[in-house]
Amino acid sequence: MRTSTGSGNIPDVTERSQPFSFYEQDTILVAKNLLGCVLVHLDGDHTTAGRIVETEAYLRTDPAAHSFHGKTRSNSVLFGPAGHAHVFFVYGMYWCMNVVTGREGSEGAVLLRALEPLEGIPVMRERRRTRDIRLLCSGPGRLTRALAITGEFNGVPLTSGSLRIRPPDRTATPGPEGEGEIVQTTRVGISKAQEMPYRFYLKGNANVSRK
DNA sequence: GTACTGATTTTCT
DNA sequence: GAAAATCAGTACC
Numbered sequence: 001m002r003t004s005t006g007s008g009n010i011p012d013v014t015e016r017s018q019p020f021s022f023y024e025q026d027t028i029l030v031a032k033n034l035l036g037c038v039l040v041h042l043d044g045d046h047t048t049a050g051r052i053v054e055t056e057a058y059l060r061t062d063p064a065a066h067s068f069h070g071k072t073r074s075n076s077v078l079f080g081p082a083g084h085a086h087v088f089f090v091y092g093m094y095w096c097m098n099v100v101t102g103r104e105g106s107e108g109a110v111l112l113r114a115l116e117p118l119e120g121i122p123v124m125r126e127r128r129r130t131r132d133i134r135l136l137c138s139g140p141g142r143l144t145r146a147l148a149i150t151g152e153f154n155g156v157p158l159t160s161g162s163l164r165i166r167p168p169d170r171t172a173t174p175g176p177e178g179e180g181e182i183v184q185t186t187r188v189g190i191s192k193a194q195e196m197p198y199r200f201y202l203k204g205n206a207n208v209s210r211k
Numbered sequence: 212g213t214a215c216t217g218a219t220t221t222t223c224t
Numbered sequence: 225g226a227a228a229a230t231c232a233g234t235a236c237c
Contacts, residue, residue, distance in 0.1 A: 092219030141230045
């Protein structure tokens with residue numbers, strides 16, 4: 001429902017988004033609650049969005065967390081208020097996106113690992129150079145590329161502005177095989193510390209990065 | 212289907 | 225100088 005009489009390219013400011021209080025909870029809880037929410041990049045005619053189907057939690061007290069060894073230039077956002085994006089560069093090629101959680105200066109972050117593409121799929125296909133829907137956003141480096149999320153979004157609030165997370169579109173309706181239930185398992189790609197069961201994904205979803 | 216490897220660059224030690 | 229919360233391509237079964 002757009003009321004603008006202008007060009008039509010103005011981002012819809014009525015776009016619902018999760019409030020800061022959503023993120024100011026226990027990191028593990030936020031990681032689970034983010035499943036089913038929708039990550040939206042409002043970008044005029046190139047708006048892209050996807051349903052979050054896979055996340056990982058990183059606690060401040062965890063040796064695998066980027067914030068564990070203290071504040072540095074690249075991780076300073078993790079030490080700020082919850083509900084903001086932390087975007088970081090890995091392996092010389094890829095961007096990954098965290099959501100800052102917990103109370104200011106105390107908690108951790110949730111890594112977004114996979115989305116189910118919802119809007120702007122043609123644009124995603126161009127950016128990702130693949131046609132397979134399942135490969136568009138099924139990985140932390142893939143989803144940032146599909147939604148054109150780069151370091152310029154580091155530190156932005158997710159409650160307003162062009163990058164947002166909105167509540168689930170549909171209520172979870174677990175299928176006959178338990179499809180849509182939350183599966184809890186170990187994290188991926190951890191090279192420090194031992195893997196912890198802080199990875200969550202929606203059972204049976206074709207877009208998760210690993211089963 | 213699984214397994215291994217190279218790409219590529221920022222950041223901190 | 226080494227490491228890094230990854231991915232795509234190749235080889236092989």
